Amino acid sequence: MNTEAPKGIAILGAGAVGQLIAHQLAHAGIRPSLLGRDYQPLTEPFGFISLAGEETQQCFDGSGFQGSGFQSSGVQSSGVQSSGFQGSGPEAAGVASIRLLIVTVKAYQVMDALLPLLPRLSRDCHLLLLHNGLGPHEALIPHLDGRGLTLGTTSQGALRLSKHQLKQTGSGLTQFGHCAGPAMAPELKATLLSAIPGSEWVEAILPALWQKLAVNACINPLTAIHGVCNGELAADEFQSTIAAVLSELVKVAKTQGIELQEERLSARVYEVIRLTAANRSSMRQDVDHRRKTEIDAINGYLVSLGNRHNIATPANKVLVDAIHALEQRV
Ligand SMILES: NC(=O)C1=CN([C@@H]2O[C@H](COP(=O)(O)OP(=O)(O)OC[C@H]3O[C@@H](n4cnc5c(N)ncnc54)[C@H](OP(=O)(O)O)[C@@H]3O)[C@@H](O)[C@H]2O)C=CC1
Numbered sequence: 001m002n003t004e005a006p007k008g009i010a011i012l013g014a015g016a017v018g019q020l021i022a023h024q025l026a027h028a029g030i031r032p033s034l035l036g037r038d039y040q041p042l043t044e045p046f047g048f049i050s051l052a053g054e055e056t057q058q059c060f061d062g063s064g065f066q067g068s069g070f071q072s073s074g075v076q077s078s079g080v081q082s083s084g085f086q087g088s089g090p091e092a093a094g095v096a097s098i099r100l101l102i103v104t105v106k107a108y109q110v111m112d113a114l115l116p117l118l119p120r121l122s123r124d125c126h127l128l129l130l131h132n133g134l135g136p137h138e139a140l141i142p143h144l145d146g147r148g149l150t151l152g153t154t155s156q157g158a159l160r161l162s163k164h165q166l167k168q169t170g171s172g173l174t175q176f177g178h179c180a181g182p183a184m185a186p187e188l189k190a191t192l193l194s195a196i197p198g199s200e201w202v203e204a205i206l207p208a209l210w211q212k213l214a215v216n217a218c219i220n221p222l223t224a225i226h227g228v229c230n231g232e233l234a235a236d237e238f239q240s241t242i243a244a245v246l247s248e249l250v251k252v253a254k255t256q257g258i259e260l261q262e263e264r265l266s267a268r269v270y271e272v273i274r275l276t277a278a279n280r281s282s283m284r285q286d287v288d289h290r291r292k293t294e295i296d297a298i299n300g301y302l303v304s305l306g307n308r309h310n311i312a313t314p315a316n317k318v319l320v321d322a323i324h325a326l327e328q329r330v
C-alpha cells in the first residue's frame with residue numbers, strides 16, 4: 001500500500017477524458033473515484049487499452065478515500081463496496097471528503113454537473129476544469145465560495161469503445177494553471193504532474209487555453225461542416241476561412257488582455273492539422289452521432305465576446321450558425 005499517495009481525488013464526468021485521467025492516476029498508484037451522474041463512485045471495472053496496446057482493468061470506487069489499499073495496475077475484482085461514500089446523490093457522505101475534484105464533462109455540461117454538488121463539497125475542495133472551449137469558468141467563479149479553481153487543457157486523445165472500455169488514441173501536451181481562489185495544494189499538483197504523461201504547470205493558463213481555442217475554432221467546425229478528416233483542412237480552399245477565424249480571435253482575445261500573434265497561431269493550427277491528419281475531430285464525431293456539440297464554448301464564445309466588445313466576428317458567426325443548423329437536423 002502506498003501510504004504517500006494523496007487521497008480524496010475524484011473525477012466528475014466518466015467519459016473518455018475522465019476515464020483516461022482515472023487510469024493514468026491509478027497507474028501512478030493513486031486511487032481516484034470516478035463519479036457517475038448521481039455523484040456516486042462507479043463500482044464496476046473499467047477496461048483500458050494503452051497506446052502501446054496493453055490492456056488493464058481498474059475499479060474507481062472511492063475506497064481510496066479511506067486509505068483501504070490500492071492496486072496500481074492489473075485487474076481488481078468488481079463489486080468492491082465503497083467505504084467512503086454512503087447514500088446517494090450530492091448528500092452522500094464521501095463528497096465532503098473530496099480534496100480535488102477533476103471535472104471532465106463537456107463544456108456545456110459543467111454548470112449543470114457542478115451546481116447541485118458545490119454546496120456539499122468541503123470549502124477546502126479544489127476544483128479543476130478540463131474541457132475544450134472557454135467560458136464555463138466565468139460562470140463558475142461566482143459560485144466558488146472560497147474554493148480554489150485550476151483550469152486545464154489536454155491534447156491527449158481517448159475513445160470510449162463502450163461505456164466501460166477506453167482506448168487511448170493519442171498522446172500530447174496537458175497543461176494546468178491556477179485560475180481563481182486558493183492555489184492547488186503542492187502535493188496534489190505534484191501528483192497530477194507525475195501521473196499524467198506530458199503534463200506541465202503553466203504560470204498563465206488563459207493564454208494556453210486561448211491557443212487551444214484557436215486550434216479548435218479552426219479545425220472542429222470546418223471538419224464537421226465539410227465531413228472531412230483534420231488533414232484535409234490543409235487544402236487551399238480552407239485557407240481564407242482559417243485566416244479570418246484567427247484574425248477575429250486575436251482581436252477578441254485582446255479585449256481580455258490576452259496578446260496572441262496571428263502568424264504563430266496559424267503555424268500552430270497547421271501543425272495540429274498535420275499531426276492529427278487522420279483524426280475525425282470531436283465536433284465532427286458529435287455531428288455524425290447527432291449529439292450536441294461544443295460550438296457555443298468555442299466559436300460561439302468568440303462571437304459573444306465580440307458582441308460585448310463591438311468586435312465584428314462574421315467568420316466565426318458563419319461557422320456557429322452552420323453547426324447549429326447541423327445540430328437541429330431531425
Ligand atoms: N475525447 C478526447 O479525446 C478529448 C476530449 N477533450 C475534451 O474533454 C471534454 C470531455 O470530453 P469527453 O470525455 O470526450 O466527453 P464524454 O462525453 O465522453 O464525457 C463526458 C462525461 O460527462 C458525463 N456527464 C455529463 N453530464 C454530467 C453530469 N451532470 N454529472 C455527471 N456526469 C456528467 C457524461 O455522462 P454520460 O456518459 O451519462 O453522458 C460523460 O460520461 C470535452 O470538452 C472534450 O472536447 C479534449 C481532448 C481530447
Ligand SMILES: CC(C)(CO)C(=O)C(=O)O
Pocket residue numbers: 132215216219220230272276279280281282283
Ligand atoms: C485537436 C483536435 C482538433 C484533434 O482532433 C481536437 O481537440 C478535437 O477534435 O476536439
